[in-house]
Amino acid sequence: MRKLLLLIAASLLGVGLYAQNAKIKLDAPTTRTTCTNNSFKQFDASFSFNEVELTKVETKGGTFASVSIPGAFPTGEVGSPEVPAVRKLIAVPVGATPVVRVKSFTEQVYSLNQYGSEKLMPHQPSMSKSDDPEKVPFAYNAAAYARKGFVGQELTQVEMLGTMRGVRIAALTINPVQYDVVANQLKVRNNIEIEVSFQGADEVATQRLYDASFSPYFETAYKQLFNRDVYTDHGDLYNTPVRMLVVAGAKFKEALKPWLTWKAQKGFYLDVHYTDEAEVGTTNASIKAFIHKKYNDGLAASAAPVFLALVGDTDVISGEKGKKTKKVTDLYYSAVDGDYFPEMYTFRMSASSPEELTNIIDKVLMYEKATMPDKSYLEKALLIAGADSYWNPKIGQQTIKYAVQYYYNQDHGYTDVYSYPKAPYTGCYSHLNTGVGFANYTAHGSETSWADPSVTATQVKALTNKNKYFLAIGNCCVTAQFDYPQPCFGEVMTRVKEKGAYAYIGSSPNSYWGEDYYWSVGANAVFGVQPTFEGTSMGSYDATFLEDSYNTVNSIMWAGNLAATHAENIGNVTHIGAHYYWEAYHVLGDGSVMPYRAMPKTNTYTLPASLPQNQASYSIQASAGSYVAISKDGVLYGTGVANASGVATVNMTKQITENGNYDVVITRSNYLPVIKQIQAGEPSPYQPVSNLTATTQGQKVTLKWDAPSAKKAEGSREVKRIGDGLFVTIEPANDVRANEAKVVLAADNVWGDNTGYQFLLDADHNTFGSVIPATGPLFTGTASSNLYSANFEYLIPANADPVVTTQNIIVTGQGEVVIPGGVYDYCITNPEPASGKMWIAGDGGNQPARYDDFTFEAGKKYTFTMRRAGMGDGTDMEVEDDSPASYTYTVYRDGTKIKEGLTATTFEEDGVAAGNHEYCVEVKYTAGVSPKVCKDVTVEGSNEFAPVQNLTGSAVGQKVTLKWDAPNGTPNPNPNPNPGTTTLSESFENGIPASWKTIDADGDGHGWKPGNAPGIAGYNSNGCVYSESFGLGGIGVLTPDNYLITPALDLPNGGKLTFWVCAQDANYASEHYAVYASSTGNDASNFTNALLEETITAKGVRSPEAIRGRIQGTWRQKTVDLPAGTKYVAFRHFQSTDMFYIDLDEVEIKANGKRADFTETFESSTHGEAPAEWTTIDADGDGQGWLCLSSGQLDWLTAHGGTNVVASFSWNGMALNPDNYLISKDVTGATKVKYYYAVNDGFPGDHYAVMISKTGTNAGDFTVVFEETPNGINKGGARFGLSTEADGAKPQSVWIERTVDLPAGTKYVAFRHYNCSDLNYILLDDIQFTMGGSPTPTDYTYTVYRDGTKIKEGLTETTFEEDGVATGNHEYCVEVKYTAGVSPKKCVNVTINPTQFNPVKNLKAQPDGGDVVLKWEAPSAKKAEGSREVKRIGDGLFVTIEPANDVRANEAKVVLAADNVWGDNTGYQFLLDADHNTFGSVIPATGPLFTGTASSNLYSANFEYLIPANADPVVTTQNIIVTGQGEVVIPGGVYDYCITNPEPASGKMWIAGDGGNQPARYDDFTFEAGKKYTFTMRRAGMGDGTDMEVEDDSPASYTYTVYRDGTKIKEGLTETTYRDAGMSAQSHEYCVEVKYAAGVSPKVCVDYIPDGVADVTAQKPYTLTVVGKTITVTCQGEAMIYDMNGRRLAAGRNTVVYTAQGGYYAVMVVVDGKSYVEKLAVK
Incomplete structure (x- = not known):
């Protein structure tokens, strides 16, 4: 019990505390409260206090003093002087009346005036969080402050409160202080000794009620009772398991099933009912009556439900209006006894639809089962004390700081606690997205939000905390008002799919500042002071972290409500009251969940191998306090709790009577659940694996196990005979066919004379007693040469002969022979040349070395090891029946089968999600399966x-x-890197990394080196690497062969290499290099075939470093595809000399993703030929290898898919001894091969193997990964070959599917047909490779x-x-x-x-003399951003005006368009007079332009612009716009114009009709610059109508700004060109930006790279000479000489002379502001 003292806080409305305190020492050494002699009849209690503290306070009503005593809380009538009291909740027996007798106390009066104290402050009421403190009046009862004498409550008071879960609750109050307000004196009664007796107690009924209703889930509540020790002899979960009553809307029946199944598995006895049941009903009254009856009936049967789950919104279960809160509450469904204490933990999974309920359930199941992929979020918490200028500093901050100080910290396992006790709150709710296990907000709220900092229900719907669900508590107003017209905040938190909370605790009505404070930290003394653990009662924070309790979401809420109950005054309406708070707070979501406190612990448990039938109980080991449940198919069979020794006796309420798998679930507060299955029934006859182990490396899990016990020989060799002569080892012969045995004879020069042994086997078993004598040697002297061949079918060695002096014997090593299983005569001989005898090995053991009718069992391997036995050969042999059962292994992860058919005793899985997993291995026998053997595995890491x-x-x-x-x-490292994943990226900013390798293959001492600016700058960076073909500093000419090699790479599927390369000197650029890849090592010899090889030819200058004496070549990016399996990449600089440097930078390698799976169907191959794209090897050399066969050619053949297969024969008209390889193409990255095979059912046994190679395709490159001898019916009959007809019989077997795992690094796969003869064939089809x-x-x-x-x-x-x-x-x-x-x-x-600011187009930079000239095109259309708009609406002339951004800023464009308006191919012309003086003269005001023949120069003399350009004044002209359009660009300005229509029939040059409101002839028309005027001709009645209306449609006004190398050099330009003087010799980046009135366009940039120096300075204004080593520069300006490191060596005007040392130099000359650069070499 961590909190025993109750310190109830004062509600100091309008009070400001300041540090002027005084302490009055009392007559007790310490403050102490005790409860002793506790029984159902009485208990004794004592209360002692060591001091009284006075605190001066300023209030709206004046200056007062606050008095407090440790362990007490302020009480009093509202407005009257406030004094401290102590309050305890006590348990009262059934039928009893609690009576308090004061046995003794001390009393002393203290004058507060002596301490300089003001009058005691008046007691203030509780304040709702919805109240404005400034508007709440200060309570002051003047009459109370005029009353003389000591005033106060009786020393002791007791009040019955109600019954809470089988315990009658009363409040015991001790009032140690009385106050004389007039005299300003305190009377303190101390060292109080009392006796509380229970008159009329019915002990039997009390115990019966308690036992019937007890559940350890209510421990949290029981621990807050002062006299709790009386209830030490109580039931437990052995006898009172967890029961839950579920009442749900009928529409939720299906959606509830997964949740009900899990709760049963977890050990909850469920009683489930729906509102469509008559006894439940749909009204609040009927549902409440039903629940109360269920509880009372359960109580009478000692089976009262612990939890009440209400499922649905208020449309199905309405709730009712609270008596105190006047808001909706569910309290009265569970408050059965007529008071306000509930008897059950009640929660509501509020959902309006089955889909919403599924959302809640999915989150609950993931949380309770702990299947979230990343549990690290549970170690994070969000705590917020929201904004309130008055209460935040008095209560809010203290609440959050208490939580952090005592619980939410590293000591309790939290890695990140996001604490916001006060503003600023910036980004506080972002933590809900990244993941927290707990979120608590205390301050103001609304029905749909936490108020300040604000997060709304709408924002909750946008959370992204998938798989990271949390418990949320809102200590604020109305966020759980679940009958609000729209879903309240708490409902949204739980209802949203794959986000939000699994449960929410909140208030339906307004909550109160003081009570919420007590609710969280426990009742305490004062506001504005940081509370302590010792000075507060138990609050919800404390209850959450009780280590030994069944802490649920509901019990957290109960603890908070009980803390508020502690703080209620007896007989005074001071606080809002406990009744209000029990009505107010609700759990939305699943309240039966036990929240994890940071990272949960792992339970230690042991399960029985099986569950025998018909037992009353089972013992299961688990950590103490664990709740263990056994169930099947959602039906609970029994539960139990692990005792202090860690043993749970699971008492079965339903006995197991059937075999099968039963679920075992073990839960404990703050422990990960254990969810397992155990087989019920008699112990399995099928032995499981043993010694299963699991190891992890990163996210790779490796399992290893031993073969089933008593299955010896399943891969383990076992010596059967113990003796000093012949030892026989019998082991399974899994490398022979099912009907065969293998016999091995082994010796190690037993007698030291190089005489060895032979093994003779007679399959007819008729030689014993004749050829094989019963005693003595096989023969003496010379035997018939055919003695062996005539009598023995099998020999070891195969060339054994009957010659005494033979060398065909086993001296050292071993020989072997494969024989059909069966009965044999055999003998083991030892030829002895000295005696001329062929001895039979000695019979020194209990089994002779000669044998009559010995049975060699099929499937076994018999190894006879020869050893000395005294002076002879002893044979000691004992045969056991030890044939292995045929079986394979199946592997499960978390209940899901992930691998079957395994024969090896190990298994690996990579890329396993982080978290806890259960791996199980099962043995699959022919007749059944073994029990699973399981191992828990924890994979570290995060699955974000x-x-x-x-x-x-x-x-x-x-x-x-x-x-x-x-x-x-990426969370799960994969040996097959991802598409686009960067495997290597190196910029050489810090030189050549140590992980890179350099090789100076030419041995000149100069390899790849790091370089840095200014001398050797990288691509857009400071550093790069370089290799020299000419060295400075006197090195001179080099002939490099230099390798730069990457660190080891892992590119099973290949990758892509990009890098940047350039010549250090553009004038000496011919550096030759190549790029190689190696799949083996990183020596020069490993790099053979170049992937890229070239000689650099770049001559341009890019870098501004050129002014320092460098004329660096242009950096160029190269891309190279890297082959699958690449391990190293090399850059080789070679075949270059007397140039300068090659520079390399920004090397990046990205891995290719996994290759696509592919299937070989052989449909593209030809019958009778080797399969296409496969390699075949006829290793036995008989000329018959793998062939493609077609069912269209052979009527006995049926393909698995399509018509084609591949086949290899062991009989094809004759017996064959095949050794044939069928080899795939490169399948690097493959991890599985699936294929189908068939054999002849009449002649089965064509043996084959699946083999792999990590290198090449020679037969010797391959190793076996799987092999088998196919079984068939073995019925004999017909055999078939390439030329055989079926003749009605088709003995081909069914197609058999096989899948074989391929080891990492597999490059080629081979199918090998071998170790068989004279059978028929094996067919393969549909070979599928799984990649990646x-x-x-x-x-x-x-x-x-x-x-x-x-x-x-x-x-x-x-x-x-x-x-x-x-x-x-x-x-x-x-x-x-x-x-x-x-x-x-x-x-x-x-x-x-829509008004995006378009940039310039087609920017170019070109040299012009010593200048750089920039040219560009104006921005794209500006008016409607490129949208053409018709301005005139009429049936004559239509004019479209749009921005003309393809003309210069001062120009306009005029377009004339027509579409054979009159159908007679007469068209139009547009005449424009820039002098605008032709209207009224040349252009008549009315009538045609002219009739008949006009002067030939009429147009040219009067109109500066024409459409079309060749328009002429001829009535019959063809120079007109008939269809299509013509255009002309004109300067913006005033024009006279007319649109003409020549008419040959009348001989008139008409001017288009004036049918509109704008004439087609115009005097002084303004064509605005920057616009495009499109005149579209159309018919208007019987003439041309002109309907024109001009709007102000000018484009946005803009100018141009020019930048050089990032610096603005010119702005305000209107022309589309710019000359940059004197810059042509240097490389620059030029950019042009368009500045509009409302903004600027993006820059358009171009790199200016000058041509070679010789080109630029063809007429250079200087002379440069080199005589010997003297450099002379003469000019009419300034000259400078640099070395190639950029150091200036000499400078001056007109003439500069410098004596060089040899090497390369640069000269820079500046004349008339123009720069010239030239490089030279001095030998």
Whole structure:
């Protein structure tokens, strides 16, 4: 019991504390409270206090003093002086009336005036969190402050409160202080001794009621009773298991099933009812009556439910209005006794639909079963004291700090506690997304939010905490008001799918500041002071961390409500009252869950191998306090609790009477659940594996085990004979066919004379007693040469002969022979040349070395090991029946079968999700299966599936481009790297890493070296690496052969290499290099075939470092595909001399993803020929290897799929002894091969093997991974070959499927047909290779979302483009989809701006003399961003005006368009007069332009611009716009114009009709610059109508800004060109930006790279000479000489002379502001 003292806090409304305290020492050494002599009849109690503390306070009503005593809390009538009291909750027996007798006390009066104290402050009422403190009046009872004499309550008071779960509860109050307000004196009664007797107690009824209702789940409540020790002799979970009453809406029957099944498995006895049952009903009254009856009936039977689960919203279970709160409450469903104490833990899984209920249940099941992929979030908590200017500093901060100080900290296993005791609260709710196990908010709330900091129900729906569900507590107003018209905040928290909370504790009505404070930390003395563990009663925080209790969500709420109950005054309406709080707080979600406190512990348990039938109980070992349940198919059979010794006796309420698998679930507070299955029934006759072990390395799990016991010989060799002569070892002969045995003869020069042994076997077993004598040698002297061949079918060695002096014997080593199983005569001989005798080995043992009718059992291997036995050969042999059972192994993970058919006693699985797993191995025999043997495995790590990195989004026009980097640190490392995963990235900023290797193959002492700016700058960086073909500093000419080699790589599926390369000197650029890959080692000899080889030819200058004497070549990016299996990559600089340096930078290698699975069907192969794309080896040389066969050619053949198969024969018209290999193409990355085979059922036994090679395709490169001898019916009959017809019989067997695991590194797979003869054939078909390994989270693709909608999935690239995106703001998200799950989305906002500022087009930079000239085109259309708009509506002339951004800023474009308006092929012309003086003269105001023949120069003399350009004044002209259009660009300005229509029939040049409101002839029309005017001709009635209306449609005004190398050098330009003087000799980056009135466009940039120096300085304004080693520069300006490291060696005006040392130098000359650079060599 951690909290025994109850210190009840004062509610100091409007009070400000300050540090002017005084302490009055009392007549007791310590503060102490005791309860002794505890029984059902009485108990004794004592209360002693060592001091009284006075605190000066300022209030709205004036200055007062607050008085407190340790262990007491403030009481009094509202407005009257406040004094401290002690309050205890006590248990009262049935029928008893508690009577208090004061046995003794001391009394003393203290004058507060002596301590400088003010009058005691008046007691204030509780304040709702919905109240404004400034508007609540200060309570002050003037009459009370005028009353003389000591005033106060009786010293002791007792009040019955009600019955709580079988215990009658009363409140005992001790009032040690009285106060004389006028005299300002305290009377303190101390050292109080009392006796509390229970008059009329019925002890039997009390014990009966307690035992009937007791449950350890109520320990938390019982621990808060002062006299709790009276209830020490009580039942436990052995006799009172957990029971739950479930009342649910009828529509939830199906959705509830998974939850009900789990609760039964967990050990809950369920009583489930639905509202469509008549006895339940649908009204609040009927449901309540039903529940009360169920509880009372259960109580009478000592089977009262512990939990009451209400399932549904108020439409199915309404709740009722609280008597105190006036808000909806579920209290009265469980408060059965007529008071406000509930008898059951009640929770409501509030859902309006089955789908919402499923959402709740899915979260609960994941949490309780602990199947979340990453449990580390449980070690994190979010604690928030929300904003309130008055109460946050007095209560809120203290609440959160108490939680952190005592519980939510590292000492309790928390790694991250996000504590927000006060503002700022920035980002506080982001932790809900990243994952917390517990979230607590205390402050203001609303029906749909936590108020400040705010998180709303809508925002809860957007949480992303999938698989990271938490318990949430809201100590605030109305967030659990579950009858609100829309789902309340707590309901949303639990209802949302795959996010939010599994349970929520909150208040239906307004909650109160003081009571919420007590609810959390326990009742205590004062506000504004940090509470202590010792100075508070038990609150919800304390109850949560009780170590030995069955702590559930509901019990946390009960502890909070009991803390509020402690703080209630007797007879005074001071606080809002306990009754209010029991009505107020509710659990939404599953209240029966036991929350994990940080990372849960692992239970230690031992399960029996099986559960025998018809037993009353079973013993199961588990950690003390564990609850153990046995169930089957959702039906609970029995439960029990592990005692202090760790043994649970599971008492069976339903006995096991049937065999099968039964669920065993072990739970304990803050422990991971154990969920296992045990087989029931008699012990299995099928032996399981033994000694199962499990190890982990990263996320790889390796299992190992021993073969089943008593299954000896299953792979283990065992010596059967013990003697000093002949030893016989019998072991399974799994490398022979099922009907065969193997005999091995082994010797080790037994007699030291090199005489050895032979083994002779007679299959007819008729030689014993004749050829094989019963005694003596086999023969003496010379035997018939055919003695052996005539009598013995099998010999060891195979060439054994009957010659005494023979060398064909086993002297050392061994020989063997395979024989059909059966009966034999045999003998073991030892030829002895000295005596001329062929001895038979000695019979010194209990078994002769000669044998009549010995049975060699099929499937066994008999190894006879020869040893000396005294002076002779002894044979000591004893044969046991030890044939192995035929079996394979099946492996399970977490109940799911993941591998079967195993024959090896080991298993590996990579990429296993982090967390706890159960692996089981089962032995599958022909007749049945063994019990599983299981092992728990913990895989460390986090299963947060890694998201993309560095997501960016940009928009140009309506095209959106997303770019991102591949995930970092993907959670399950895979030996097959992912598509796009960066395996290596090196920029050489810190030199050449130690993990890289350099080889100076030419031995000149100069290999690859690190370089740095300014001399040798990298690509867009400071550093790179380089290799020299000419060395500075006197080194001179080199002929390099230098290798730069990467660290070891893992690229089973190949990859992609990118790098940047350049010549250090553009004028000496011919550096030759190559790139190689090696799949073996990293020596020079391992790199043979170049993947890329070239000579650098770049001559351009890019780097601004050129002014320091470098003319570095252009950096170029190269890309190389790397083959599968690449282990090292080498860069080789060679075949170069007398150039300068080759520079290398930014090397990046990305691994390819797994190759696609593929299947070989042989359909593309030809009948009778070797299969296409496969390699075949005829190792036996008989000319008959693997062939393709077609069922279309052979009527006895049926393919598995299609028509073609491949076959190898052991009989094809004659007996064959095949040794044939069928070899795949390169299958690097394959992890499985599945295939189908068939044999001749009449002649089965064609032996084959599956083999693999990690290197080449020679027969010797392959090793066996699987082999078998197929079985058949063995019925004899016909055999078939290439030329055989079926003749009605088809003895081909059915197709058999096999799957073989391939080891890592497999490159080729071979099917080998061998070790058989004279049978028939083996067929193969549909060979499928699975690539990339078992599914792991590192095989992934990308999915793209726009505004929450999936728009693209299956991407493997790290970029995505979408065109035509609608205008506005969009959220783009990218998600990584792994095989095992998906990552969190990473999102970016992209704005498609309808007024996006378009950039310039086609920017170019060219040299012009010493200058750089930039040219570009104006931005794309600006008015409606490229949208053409018709401005005129009429049936004559239509004019369209749009921005003309393809003309210069001062120009306009005029377009004339027609479509054979009149159908007579007469068209139109447009005439424009820039002088605008032709209207009224040349252009008549009315009528045609002219009639007849006009002057030939009419147009040219008067109109500067024409459409078409060749328009002429001829009525019959063809130079007109008939269909299509013509255009002209004109300067913006005022024009006269007319549109003409020549008409040959009338001889008139008409001007288009004026049918509209705008004439087609115009005097002084303004064509605005930057616009495009499109005149479209159309018919208007019987003439041309012109209907024109001009709007102000000018494009956005803009200018150009020019940048050089990032620096602005010119702005305000209107022309589309710019000259940068004197910059042509240097490389620069130029950018042009368009500046609009409302913003700027993106920059458009171009790199200016000058041509070679010789080209630029063809007429250079200086002379440069080199005489010997003297350099002379003459110019009319400044000259500078540099070395190749950028150091200036000499400088001056007009003439500069420098004597060099030899090597390369650079000269820079500046004349008239223009720079010239030249490189030279001095020998």
